[in-house]
Amino acid sequence: xxxxxxxxxxxxxxxxxxxxxxxxxxxxxxxxxxxxxxxxxxxxxxxxxxxxxxxxxxxxxxxxxxxxxxxxxxxxxxxxxxxxxxxxxxxxxxxxxxxxxxxxxxxxxxxxxxxxxxxxxxxxxxxxxxxxxxxxxxxxxxxxxxxxxxxxxxxxxxxxxxxxxxxxxxxxxxxxxxxxxxxxxxxxxxxxxxxxxxxxxxxxxxxxxxxxxxxxxxxxxxxxxxxxxxxxxxxxxxxxxxxxxxxxxxxxxxxxxxxxxxxxxxxxxxx
Numbered sequence: 001x002x003x004x005x006x007x008x009x010x011x012x013x014x015x016x017x018x019x020x021x022x023x024x025x026x027x028x029x030x031x032x033x034x035x036x037x038x039x040x041x042x043x044x045x046x047x048x049x050x051x052x053x054x055x056x057x058x059x060x061x062x063x064x065x066x067x068x069x070x071x072x073x074x075x076x077x078x079x080x081x082x083x084x085x086x087x088x089x090x091x092x093x094x095x096x097x098x099x100x101x102x103x104x105x106x107x108x109x110x111x112x113x114x115x116x117x118x119x120x121x122x123x124x125x126x127x128x129x130x131x132x133x134x135x136x137x138x139x140x141x142x143x144x145x146x147x148x149x150x151x152x153x154x155x156x157x158x159x160x161x162x163x164x165x166x167x168x169x170x171x172x173x174x175x176x177x178x179x180x181x182x183x184x185x186x187x188x189x190x191x192x193x194x195x196x197x198x199x200x201x202x203x204x205x206x207x208x209x210x211x212x213x214x215x216x217x218x219x220x221x222x223x224x225x226x227x228x229x230x231x232x233x234x235x236x237x238x239x240x241x242x243x244x245x246x247x248x249x250x251x252x253x254x255x256x257x258x259x260x261x262x263x264x265x266x267x268x269x270x271x
Contacts (some may be wrong), residue, residue, distance in 0.1 A: 041122065130267065136192065140216060143216045154193050156176065
């Protein structure tokens with residue numbers, strides 16, 4: 001009987017200790033459930049969504065390795081957070097759908113900050129500044145300003161800031177999947193123009209020097225490029241950590257170096 005009592009007491013003590021341990025882990029889990037940064041650091045990876053087809057922001061090189069300005073910025077941020085960067089490629093609209101549903105932690109894809117987007121997402125401090133260029137065929141003499149887009153046809157990814165900007169000047173936009181498709185439409189004469197980043201145009205011309213396209217005009221405003229987060233307290237600590245990482249990367253000159261590497265100009269600072 002005494003042995004049974006001892007065994008019972010031992011079992012009760014073990015169960016009690018296990019319960020306490022479970023409560024402790026549950027408390028940490030509860031904290032992690034309300035803290036995206038804690039969850040990321042516990043898992044050891046941050047899931048970053050991007051298109052992977054928009055050179056030089058994110059693209060596959062001749063060895064089919066994923067690279068680009070956004071990719072390398074993402075890797076450096078992950079390093080600062082002490083985790084691995086896992087990249088998921090998808091269409092523009094799909095990136096935000098995945099962010100909304102928590103499939104992705106953040107989107108790093110040359111996202112411009114707009115009032116409409118700021119209503120839905122919280123943004124990091126800008127890590128790039130984009131001067132928007134109006135790109136036309138080499139023989140185009142009809143477009144010399146943003147106002148000349150009125151009544152013209154353009155092509156850009158649907159819901160992109162470029163499409164919205166072109167439409168605000170009276171252009172009719174055709175939705176496309178990526179930059180290469182846009183240039184094909186332009187060179188074939190199926191559209192009059194396309195809007196894109198000055199740096200993106202410079203990179204494209206470095207890869208396709210015989211392309212018969214040119215910059216006809218620039219938008220007046222400079223677009224701030226930043227990283228969107230889901231709104232709320234859950235992402236607050238992650239946003240703060242990413243901002244700290246971006247500040248350190250800016251101060252060290254690494255953002256400027258990456259910008260020169262991929263764009264040939266420094267887009268990491270406002271002009």
